Amino acid sequence: MTINKDRFKKALSKQLVNAEPRTPQHALHTIASLVKEFSESNESKSPHKKQVYYFSMEFLPGRFIETNLLNLDLLDSCKEVLETFQYEPTEVFQSELDAALGNGGLGRLAACFLDSLAALGYSGHGMGLRYQYGLFKQKINNQQQVELPDQWVSDSGYAWEARKPDQAIVVRFGGSVHMSQHNDRLTFHLHNPEEIIAVPYQIPIFGYKNNQVNDLTIWRAESTPATSDITFEAYASTKRKAEEITEFLYPDDSHYDGKVLRLRQQYFLVSAGIQSILVDYLQNEGTLQEIPSKIAIQINDTHPTLIIPEFMRLLVDEHDLSWEEAWSIVLSTVSYTNHTLMNEALEKWPVFLVKEQLPRIFLIIEEINRRHCLDVEYRGLEEWESLNDLSIVTDDVIHMARLAVIGSHTINGVAKLHSTILKDELLKSFSIRFPERFTNKTNGISHRQWLLNANPLLTNFITRLIGESWKENPVNLTKLLKYTDDDAVLDELHAIKQQNKQRLAHKVFAKTGHQIMEHSIFDVHIKRLHGYKRQLLNLLHVMYLWDLCHDKPDAIKVPRTFIFGAKAAPGYLYAKRIISLITSVASQINEDPVTKGKIQVLFLPNYNVSQAELIIPAADISEQISTASKEASGTGNMKMMMNGALTIGTMDGANIEMTDLVSTDHFFDFGLRAQEVLAYEQNGQYDPREVFHQDRRLQKVLHRLVNGSLKGDQVAFQDIYYSLVENGDEYFLLKDFGSYVQAQNQVQELYLTPRTWQKKCLINISHSGYFSSDRTIAEYAKEIWHL
Template identity: 50%
Template sequence: MNKYTKASFRALLEKKLINKRTSTLEDTSDTDLFYAIASIVKDEMNQANVTTKKGNIQSKKRQINYLSMEFLIGRLIESNLLNLGLMDVCNEVLIDLGRNPKKIYSEENDAGLGNGGLGRLAACFLDSIASLGYLGNGFGIRYRYGLFEQRIIDGTQIELPDNWLKEVYPWEVRKADETITVHFGGEVYSETMPDGRLKFHYQNQETVLAVPYDVGVAGYDNGVVNTLRLWSAEVPDTELTMHPNQLEYMQNVERISGFLYPDDSTEEGRFLRLKQQYFLVSSTIQTLIKQLKEKYNEPVTKFHEYNCIQINDTHPTFGIPELMRILMDDEGLSWDEAWAITTKTYAYTNHTIMQEALEKWPVSQVQRVNPRIFMIINEINERFCRDVYENHPQYRDRIADLAVISHDLVHMSKLAIVGSFSVNGVAALHSEIIKDYTFNDFYKLTPEKFNNKTNGITHRRWLMASNPKLSNLITDAIGDQWIKSPQELSQLMRYYNDDAFLKQLQEVKLHNKKVLKDVIYDKTGIEVDEHSVFDVQVKRLHEYKRQLLNVLHIIYLFNEIKRKPSIKVQPRTFIFGAKAAPGYHIAKEIIKLIHAVAEVVNYDKDVDGRIKVVFLENYNVTLAEYIMPAAEISEQISTASMEASGTGNMKMMMNGAITLGTMDGANVEIAELVGKENIFIFGLSSDEVIHYQTNGGYNASDIYHTDSRVQTSLDALKDGQFGRDFAFQDLYFNILKNNDPYFLLKDFNSYVDIHLTAMATYSDEKKWNQMSLMNILKSGKFSSDRTIHEYATDIWKLI
């Protein structure tokens, strides 16, 4: 796989330094060295990308176009080196030069193109699409600023701009010659043509240029390099010169690709989010149609034969009416012809179970984005409702609930379902819930549309690149077939009772814990014990993910130690990482609480270091690459039925952590694979949660007044134990006054007890190592290669 020797790679590196950075190997900075390496890698990728594109055009295969508002790709230097077979030789040359490879690679900024699991999933999917050799590209927005850079000051989250593009981004190529024009707003009027068809005309529209920046996506060891195309909004020169207030006009246009998440506390901020969504889909679909005509020399009537479009959650759903608009208004197709093509093109992935979280927009704002798009959505709704009325009379009384437009709102999930040929959930439990509850009426109408595609992660990034010691241990034991066929990890079962191998596995974990220990100290100044249990909860901060339950348990442990200082406690380090949305008050209060508890617990003499609490600020992909290999307990404690899947659970499982969680999302499938004896399950089931939600019967106040463990832990939020009196009364009253909507109190005792079980198990060294091994060897199912193969065969029909 490696085309370079150490000598040839070093010579090329020196040449790049001289020509690109005007420096030499003996006198160069980390930054110059990084950019020189990136230039070598990019040259390799550009060449492979051209070859890939030529082969795709010649083969005339159907391609998958993955549309997502987020692609959380992190740093690309290491994954690109790995996939191109250059990692080993590059590391060796750097070490020979007396340089630390990790330090050099850290010169790259994390790309600010995503936030949480949805964006990271999209990044893993692109990796697997390329690694499996499929024809497929991603389409997103080139945000100049990411979500935000999180800083913690006195326990309070402060949001700073994430200016990730302040330095040259080495992986992108600006393709100005492939710029697309996107139109917003204005007025629409129609003209009846001689053949009776309507021709639509537009006036007073805002014109924006969508300039593409292409980022290569390298497959592993196969020469395939696909493309992630990111659109940047720019001002047309002709429009700028005509505008009376040029600066304001330019700023308004550039805001479209300015921030990952515009401020949604104002109507203008929410409207900007809608413009972003339309900007993404319009530029993408225009490009695909142009490609069909110019590169494949095919008519638009064959669009669906060459293109499948997967929409990652509802954000790109405007693509459905936009394709209709182009096919009818620009290409002259009838409604029926355009609808037949559209509904054979789109597939929809749902990520949201909770009805209140499903995306919906006021009709007035949709009209304002593009009035013609609203006209088409309205027609889709009218025709769909008429079809239900005429052909499904048993659902006539449900039409208001099925309607795409109702109560002056456009329901994006309903539009996605009506306009797609496939609707999939992202875990077995999640897919059953959307069929039985969230979209039950739609499922009864068109059951053939609904299917499951359990999420996956790329083991190349999350095991090979981030945990090379474990990767090498596995390869030494079973060979390297697992790298391309992750299910081969099951061969590790032969070492289940091998004491020597289990000891090596334990030593790898300890090494990774020492690495994370240094990262923690460097970032927080907190000294942790690498021999303590590393208990990890890293994910977006949200009430249903129940970071607060984790903190209440820590408070309980602390109070137990204060009550009886000599009590035997397994040393533990509780590690948190999470960003709270800027306007999410309760989430930000939970971050404050974590820090307040840490300030007390970490320095209490009775605790004596047996418990440490760490919050790692600005959690991102790069930080996760240190955390996942070191985790021993993977906290996946969402309220059952509320987490669609989760992918952090898969990353930590693959690296040998034991899941401690509810039977929610993909935890259910993890439990089925590893067996209940190799996972720690607690709490209400999804059926029980849904029963309480629909039938009542749960009273949080009753639990609070009758359970001393619950009461003592909850009272700590207001009795001054972790700050002034009533410091966290908002959290306290949010639970009791709202009847604990996320069932923290109901699950509290079960959560405390499962931790006792976990700690008792941890004391049995061999048993714990066997559990860790069982999780690793069963993790092959959760490779995104498996997920993508299922998408490609069952939905996209790429084979």
């Protein structure tokens, strides 16, 4: 709805005039409370509009305050009132803690999609979990990552959520399945299950200057009330077991208890979510057969795949539909987004675990698989196939990606290359049988969050040049292309970048005491720490420059600040060792008098959305250097492109589409191509030792890992050395090293011609509108959800 600015200002002034206590946190809650109150009358679940439900184990929205005020066109009004009452708006806004409901790109994408659904006027709703502690808060102690609970809900509560206990759902685990015959029909009943209460918390999602208010529903697990016949000890144990389901995001599943907890989390989300959807739908007098025309369900990666058998359970067991009727409804309603090309990342569950925790769901999965395998055998197998390649259940393991593909009407990858490899390699047998189901939807980002909110200087500059239309139609950023030879425009673009670099430098100094070289190249690598994302390749280049500084100081013509931000999963030991190496190298380079003024390395702990909003507008170079064929899409590449950074990257994920738009003339391209990587993996002919022995630069750099010259965890450094040289170099770092160094040399040479650099930055900004999540969501809406 449109909120009257004058009414809002008066209401906020009335609340703040006698506010106690006069703290930024209290002001934040006051603003949020008023915004929710003013918007409550808007109806987003109109029965006349098809509803989209986006299921994801992760949502990573960051702070809502500025996004919500911007979308409601209240940001300037709110700042005015706050300043009138001697509040510093920035302090008030930053008192909101990041909602720690996600890990990285998957969760951030989900948040951008919710933003675009509302902005485009679609009725779209997120379904996630209300983790008590989210992922973790990262600290670095003695060069080691330390994980601490991330308490994202303050003592005064979370400003934007509303608890809805009257809409609670019962989710059932365990028990035993009893079958009986009733009117020539086999029926199933779950006896003595463990019952857990799912309580929804709703967060409003506001469309950009329109009348749309959607919601993100996050579910919290609670125990059923105590009864008089249960002991205190037994109830305490039951309560603890229930609440741990939504305690932490992604519990370590390297052991049995962790696997159980992850499975319970996933089922808890989908069961609560689909039950609530059906309750809401049937209250509006919809018929079950009409569901596909009224509801669309998108599952974000394999984590919510259990929605397929759970949906079947509800339709068959609770609503007495035949299997064929129910399957037709499920298949016409559910669609699946795949986010990985790495086979080990495709979830698989042991049969015994699913049988134990979800006995009825296991029977349904078995029946889905039986019918699917009969159909495969009827239609015939290719010469190179076996039934095991297509079966959901093989060798006492349930393959969730296969279940997702079989139970979804559409399967999409998230970049053109990713979708091609998905069809031709990873899910080839399925794409042959269901060619009409496979499609591509290249990811996007919310330009409102990542440009309008994160970079007001650049936003105002663009608006002065081309007007307001780009804010609602970001493809109109191409109007900037007529200014690529305008010296005054390019000078102002450079000045804006410099101001954003100064802003970041001041924040970093205040938090860490590190003085950033403000006139250096800000070379930025911010994303989840994983071997295939190759933060280690970046670091090998840094170490090469370190050696070069000592050997040929004049070769470093432009100062460079390398900025890393990344969390390693608690159970991912190799990634944590890479963090140790980065922090060790950083401490020694930053203290080395020879490199002073030339190279600087910063690892910024606890990387999150709020940090990204500071770092991205300041970036000169965007590191997108994943092993070709491994990155599904990437969205950090889009965010930094939109903010005027140039990209150094492999031809992987959405990098390819970036170069399609701007050409390789405005992109620092290097490394193996995807087909080359896939060929090496298939033929086993890559030998990193051969590369190592032919490159003196690599030898010098890597010997540092084993000769004791680096301070820190020598065992960790040696392990990294052997993983690269002796144990196969899984992600082809050594193979791509020479090409990467060459591309980085091109970065330096180009930066020495500032007018050319600025022109390339403006060209990248001009073409970045294609990567708005508005474009992505419009494609989903038209081609998958049929809104």
